[in-house]
Amino acid sequence: MAKWEDEVKCVNGFRSHLDNEEAGEKRVMLPKVTILIVLFSGITLAYLSIYIPNVTRLIANASFGFGDSELKSKEISNPSVLIYKKHLEDLQCDTVTKTSLLARSKKVLEKKEEVKTEALAALKLAVEMKEHGKHEKALKLFEHALALDPTHADILNEYGEFLENQGENIIKAEHMYYRAIAASPQHSKAMANRQRTLPLVQEIDQAQFNRIEKKREMFFRIPENHPGLRRMKKESYIHHIYHTVALEGNTMTLSQTRSVVENRMAIAGKSIMEHNEVLGLDLALSYINSTLVQKIGKITLNDILEIHKRVLGFVDPVEAGHIRSTQVYVGHYIPPAASDVSGLMEEFTEWLNSDVSMRMHPVELGALAHYKLVLIHPFYDGNGRTARLLMNLILMHAGYPPIIIPVGEKHLYYQHIETASEGDVRPFIRFIASILERTLDDYLLSATKDYEGKLSLYREQERVIIVDP
Template identity: 50%
Template sequence: MHNQKQELANKQRTYMRDQSQQKNISNDLHQEAESALNLALQLVAVHKFEKARKIFEHALTLDPQNSNILIEYGQFLEYHQKDLIRAEQFYTRALVHQPSNFRALELKKRTLPLVQEIDQKQFTLIDNLLKELYRIPDTNPYLRRAKRDAYYLHIYHSNAIEGNTLNLRETRYIVETRMAVPGKSLVEQQEVLGLDLALQYVNCTLVNRLGSITLEDILQIHRRVLGFVDPVQAGQLRKHQVYVGSFVPPTAAEVPDYLDDFLKWLNSLEDTRDLHAIELAAIAHYKFVYIHPFVDGNGRTGRLLMNLILMRSGFPPVIIKKFERLTYYSYLDQANDGDVRPLIRFVAKCTERTLTEFIHQSQPTRTTGQELRLNDGEDAEDNFMEERVIMVE
């Protein structure tokens, strides 16, 4: 469903990047990776699976594009870790780097239908959770509180992913009082106000409006996201090239055409009617951040766009949490390499989590929230403050 021009440009950039990376892998590293692979296979043969897993990962670190390592690790995951989804991802990665690899083709052909069945079961589970949520009256005071608290959590986490250091208590204080927190970065506090305005615009203007999502809608979202921090750039497409790590987005001259193609795809029933809402939201998010149409604020705008698509389909907005940042970025990288499904599964996981928490928190006998949140992997202060926001009126 990619536009042909975008797909070609993406493949060309991927090929050039891969060629450059491959040249940087010395023969010594390649030989060391092959030796590590052989050792891992020997460990598998004597049933030392945990040691084998670590050696496989070491081999991939040394030579991440080695098709033999990708295939062997995939088979290890499939047969000894019972992780069919990750195994199929490694077969796919092997094909990205070596499209004619017969062994990888056969393995992917065999596992893909099984993985698709697993994915479909996940969507069915999420759809059933959504039905359960809709059976809870909108007047339920506990659910209303949970939704209100989720609003502050979204602002906190979406900004924190981009490096904002304000904690949850400070974020909520700024939104509720419109007053500054002494001793804290003014720019970071302006980011909170901007995301608050953008969320209000999405919730109050775009979610229930009939019709297509337009370029003006995206510009208006971004104008609010960045309006307090950089009013000159807010709502303006970039005029120069930007770089995101090793990834090179389209040139500034290409951005309008890419956005036009993206919006035609997004609003086309023919292209999107067979996609689950979560698939559509995740793919749209990836396509948007791939274009990277703005100098700054692309991630926050892209996550708002993703949630707009979910909410128009009846789902609650989802939160990608601060501690998930590296995982989230790694899935965007995998999408750049040609496999967007890990990102889709990640958004599905976030959606399932949101639905489960809303259902749980709507019950008057709900727990203190410790079971739900203390294992999220955040630092102690953020965990404590998140509990306070969830549980305190």
Template identity: 45%
Template sequence: MNGIIILTSVLISVLCVLITLLQHYYLFYKYYKKPPIRYEIPIFDDFIPTDDRSLSNYDYSQEDDTVLQNLNALLDSADSVKKNVEVSETEVYNTLQAAIAFRLSGKIHKAMKLFEHAAAISPADADVLNRYGEFLEETQKDIVSADELYFKALTHSPDHPAALMNRKRTAQLVDRLDSEMLKTIDSKRDILKDMFSKDSYNTIKKQAYYLHIYHTVGIEGNTMTIDQLKYLLETGQVVPGKSIIEHNEVLGLQLAMKYVKLLTRKNYISINDILGIHRRAIGHVDPVKSGRFRTEKVFIGKHIPPPPEEVPTLMEVYEQWLNSEEAQNMHPVRYAALAHYKLVDIHPFNDGNGRTSRLVMNLILIRAGYPPVMVLKEQRDKYYDALNAANLGDVRPFVRFIAQCTIQILDMYMHGSEVMSIENGDKKEVINY
């Protein structure tokens, strides 16, 4: 009898151990499994210097400053955007009819100006948006912009018959153009990889690093010039005439970029990683709220982010999506753009959401073998317009905008590398694109 009791106890103990092991295995697989994609070792992470000495010991000459200014000049493309004003329906109607009349008479330039004016003074008028789209499609062959206008028209008037018919025609064409753009990006990326395998191009990497910080903080309103920013990062000395906040924004972004470089070796992006990026980017400016989710309701223009009590749950869902097969099977540029938009849409922090989202975007791009992308301060309006389009339900303009920024940066790196080869006298290494 005692033997049966002992044997039963042993069997129960073994069974309990097996159940415990199975539970541990399940939890480990569910929460810590590696994503299905195997990432290559990043080759563009060294655009971010590892430590301060890599900047302070670098011999900057007047020639290097010229390269930096030339690179930034390549990226200058400031556009003016008209402000919306209160107008009557009669004025909108008359402007639209005049634009159509000029179009029919062949006066395309005047018609363009009137269509632009009509769309500016009445951005929610479906007839204006649809007619403007038709004009761009017919006279400028700009299918992408036309498709965006048709979508906006349907946002304000879902049953608009002409806009419905037009968008049914253009949507597939635009998808095809977007796919071709992504192929172009991959082709340029491969060329750049080959170029960097032949030479280190240390100077252009350092200059691109400064440009990245300059434009990233510039979008948020920082007024430091490139020369002032360089002086701060190289010497650690105060820039006269600039606020403490502007200094701290630059220093914080530098720390955050170095942290992103460390994260490129990880296969899993966690909430703690995102909090760590935010803590470094904003820590100098607001040490109390940095690395913490917001506890107040916020308003971003016409967009109202989720209430603060929903943020932790939404961030858990976001983390699962970031590391899902669905997300990682996308083209990396699309994946990075959507990761940026989804995070800024949740708006988990009181401040620094844009900077953190752009850093997460670049973490994804660098892990996938692409150079970090910068959104230029001159592109601020286009950037926010694309985000607003995503808020209305069409994420394609935002993905397209990030793809265009990626091409822009690839071209800048390749052109800058070519310039450096010429200036170094090594003409055999020059590749014409």
């Protein structure tokens, strides 16, 4: 028994010795692993510190929980942390902004797709109404489809065919085909339709020019001293000033305009600028009547500058008569850069006096000159008024009376200029031709009332109409 107990003690002692040795090995191995981990961490931290300033402070803050006040004091003492945080914030903002823009763009695309789908649905229904003979409903649906998608070639072509078949407006139908081809140059149906209708439209346009020519011939026969003609010219002068400045937003009435022009009276409640706009037009018209109408030869850049000098002379004497030196904006249209304007104006005056221009009908030349000048927008202000006066100067050189664009047709006027900027200037030319024809009718009526429809055979080939005040 005692021997067994001694063996047990011996075994236990041996086990204890083995445990002590194993523990010793572990104690020896543990520092080695720890050293390796610390060494690796140090290398990593050193590498990161090169690319991320004060990363140790950031890690310390994350690991050991620095308080807000302590962190702020450390950031203030070393601005590199602030720079890093600002960089992170900028990245986050950029990410949010890009995400927001992408989401917004996606919504816009979805909205456009919805509008396009609705437009095509309206077109389909319009065609069905047309086939069933319900033309009024079809017309409204065509117009609705076009309003939703004004550049869809199929809608434009179908609408043109509808107008043509109804015989309502062949000119408008041809214009729809023109727009369809502009939107889709390879649209075979629109190309065939325009090829068929264009000669008809050209005949209509020429017929209008022929009517205008005949009425001008009758106008030439009115004696210069005819009381009706003199009265008409005097009244037209005031109307011209009133409507021209009203197109630009002047709020004076016709009677108030008359008082300013004839009596130089100040109108209570009207701004100095509005008074000066009226006086400027009066001065510009007088200059055209007394100088430019009688001038023989080309219309020069200096002539245009002199007109503008008087148009804007009372409103802005510094800018009056000078090409603009800054960029201007007209709604969604951005005119040429100021640095290009001088060169464009030289090209414009060359075109204005070229052989090609001289072969044009005066109405066409006047309308195109007006449009081109407005497109260049050479002045800081007063471009529209100068363009209309230049157009009338061209008409008067050809023996026509000056025209007045009524303020009541302001929407049509600007709409046709907009259409011209999209590539088709013919609607604007027709608009000017229609107003000129009405003007001739008014002058003829003013003379035939007193003469009971009998006009003298007096005619003067080189006669021009001067609108006397």
